Amino acid sequence: MKLTDHTRFSGCGAKLGPGVLEQALCGLVQPAYPELLADFSGSEDAGLFRLGPHLALVQTVDFFPPIVDDPHLFGRIAAANALSDLYAMGARPITALALVCHPLKALGLEPLKAMLAGGLEALVEAGCALLGGHSIEDPEPKLGYAVTGLVDPERAWRNNTLLPGGRLLLTKPIGTGLVNMALRAQCASPEAQAAAEHSMATLNKAAAEVLARFHPMACTDVTGFGLAGHAAEMVSGEHCGLSLQLDLIPLLPDVESYAAMGLIPEGTYRNREGRLRFLTGNTSASALDLLFDPQTSGGLLVALPDSEAEAALLAMKEAGVPASFIGETGGPAGLVRIV
Amino acid sequence: MNLIVRDLDARGLPCPQPVILARKALAEGGFGRLDILVDDPASRENLLKFGAYAKCQVEEQPGEGTQTRLSFTPPATGGTQPAVAPAPNAAPQVPSGTAVLLLSSDGIGQGDPDLARLLMRGFLYTLTEADQVPKRLLLMNSGVRLAVEGSESLANLKKLEARGVEVLACGTCLEFFKLTSSLAVGGITNMYEIAGHLLEGSSLSIG
Numbered sequence: 001m002k003l004t005d006h007t008r009f010s011g012c013g014a015k016l017g018p019g020v021l022e023q024a025l026c027g028l029v030q031p032a033y034p035e036l037l038a039d040f041s042g043s044e045d046a047g048l049f050r051l052g053p054h055l056a057l058v059q060t061v062d063f064f065p066p067i068v069d070d071p072h073l074f075g076r077i078a079a080a081n082a083l084s085d086l087y088a089m090g091a092r093p094i095t096a097l098a099l100v101c102h103p104l105k106a107l108g109l110e111p112l113k114a115m116l117a118g119g120l121e122a123l124v125e126a127g128c129a130l131l132g133g134h135s136i137e138d139p140e141p142k143l144g145y146a147v148t149g150l151v152d153p154e155r156a157w158r159n160n161t162l163l164p165g166g167r168l169l170l171t172k173p174i175g176t177g178l179v180n181m182a183l184r185a186q187c188a189s190p191e192a193q194a195a196a197e198h199s200m201a202t203l204n205k206a207a208a209e210v211l212a213r214f215h216p217m218a219c220t221d222v223t224g225f226g227l228a229g230h231a232a233e234m235v236s237g238e239h240c241g242l243s244l245q246l247d248l249i250p251l252l253p254d255v256e257s258y259a260a261m262g263l264i265p266e267g268t269y270r271n272r273e274g275r276l277r278f279l280t281g282n283t284s285a286s287a288l289d290l291l292f293d294p295q296t297s298g299g300l301l302v303a304l305p306d307s308e309a310e311a312a313l314l315a316m317k318e319a320g321v322p323a324s325f326i327g328e329t330g331g332p333a334g335l336v337r338i339v
Numbered sequence: 340m341n342l343i344v345r346d347l348d349a350r351g352l353p354c355p356q357p358v359i360l361a362r363k364a365l366a367e368g369g370f371g372r373l374d375i376l377v378d379d380p381a382s383r384e385n386l387l388k389f390g391a392y393a394k395c396q397v398e399e400q401p402g403e404g405t406q407t408r409l410s411f412t413p414p415a416t417g418g419t420q421p422a423v424a425p426a427p428n429a430a431p432q433v434p435s436g437t438a439v440l441l442l443s444s445d446g447i448g449q450g451d452p453d454l455a456r457l458l459m460r461g462f463l464y465t466l467t468e469a470d471q472v473p474k475r476l477l478l479m480n481s482g483v484r485l486a487v488e489g490s491e492s493l494a495n496l497k498k499l500e501a502r503g504v505e506v507l508a509c510g511t512c513l514e515f516f517k518l519t520s521s522l523a524v525g526g527i528t529n530m531y532e533i534a535g536h537l538l539e540g541s542s543l544s545i546g
Contacts, residue, residue, distance in 0.1 A: 266381040
């Protein structure tokens with residue numbers, strides 16, 4: 001039984017392109033609820049709703065078709081990916097609801113049980129209580145979670161509050177979209193497969209716990225829009241842009257050769273179409289194929305004040321987080337410079 | 340020069356299916372040009388990248404809307420294998436070719452029967468020395484005489500068989516010549532299989 005045989009897209013590659021989403025949301029407004037701190041209009045990772053003076057609810061949802069064939073692993077990845085948006089805001093996960101689409105006739109009950117067990121394992125690791133969920137019969141399997149967290153809204157990390165003079169840290173290598181395509185073409189190396197699976201199944205919990213000891217300027221998690229797509233969201237603030245140094249960006253094994261072979265997810269092209277206008281500098285095709293690769297359960301992309309950056313990196317290493325510096329903040333707002 | 344054109348319709352297929360199909364076709368070979376029809380811009384870009392990777396010459400014939408036809412001409416030297424890395428979990432590549440040869444006589448050409456037989460013997464000997472051997476030899480009509488006891492080409496056919504060439508003799512023909520019990524190399528086949536082998540890829544008729 002191969003889970004991914006039942007899917008057209010996989011992982012976050014199934015996401016609608018940002019261009020499409022902006023068009024669909026354009027002109028949609030809701031009343032200005034006094035407690036509403038962040039909604040869909042701000043391209044924030046999660047919504048924020050104030051409950052009290054120093055307490056806000058953080059809510060987000062993410063679900064997608066299988067990206068791996070092992071149902072338990074897929075469950076873990078789906079939960080890790082959903083929780084990631086909470087970690088990116090510095091929130092503490094508290095509750096989750098499962099969203100399940102399952103082709104019962106084609107796959108039977110066992111893979112569903114394994115998926116939910118894998119998901120629960122990751123939720124337990126996060127200290128996040130699963131309250132329930134909803135399931136429907138669907139020819140294409142999908143799994144995800146709506147997750148809720150708590151945060152002090154004054155201390156929540158936003159994604160577009162960059163200031164000049166900061167350094168950018170990325171806590172996981174990129175390339176899960178390319179590895180997934182190579183797997184489907186049966187030419188992924190065992191090293192690439194193992195590294196991608198391990199990376200996707202790892203919670204951003206440890207990385208977020210380290211960051212909580214410092215003062216991040218801005219933070220986001222790298223998922224379906226790719227590193228450059230999420231970087232483009234970060235530069236939407238008023239103060240400055242950022243620059244990414246290509247040769248510093250950590251890659252999963254062999255992904256450059258997969259890109260050269262043309263094993264590029266459709267999501268990469270959609271991301272490029274929607275966000276290329278924010279990029280300057282080295283926008284060669286080979287760079288863009290990596291920068292816009294849609295990530296499933298990717299790492300945190302965080303801007304830290306220069307004075308804290310080295311200490312934060314050291315703390316990440318001590319916590320077992322494979323973080324690296326990949327660039328710095330600065331330059332004109334609205335632009336991501338690739339060097 | 341191989342003038343055979345293989346056509347693939349990859350319209351409506353999600354990434355990376357079109358690239359997988361192209362890769363598989365190139366690995367199989369047996370054609371001079373591979374034409375792939377696609378209707379998705381992402382698949383088009385991926386196939387163009389794949390073409391460069393596989394060192395193919397690629398030409399494009401845009402059609403209506405997003406539909407386009409990409410023509411891949413594989414590199415001429417040494418077949419198409421080296422440019423396309425085999426899948427790690429695929430069976431190891433044997434250095435055999437993909438050509439199917441139909442030998443419908445024990446000689447090559449008409450006219451003097453001695454010259455014809457000499458040419459066939461020389462041809463089979465040359466095959467044993469060639470860098471790339473055929474995938475299969477199909478023996479029909481008097482061609483089956485090449486594979487029986489006493490044939491002057493028997494040793495060469497055995498050498499070819501040892502190099503991975505499948506030698507198949509037509510059962511009806513062996514019976515006609517009452518040589519079934521004398522077959523000394525390869526196996527016996529029937530018209531159904533012969534037709535299947537001849538239609539599966541590039542094949543050449545010798546003799």
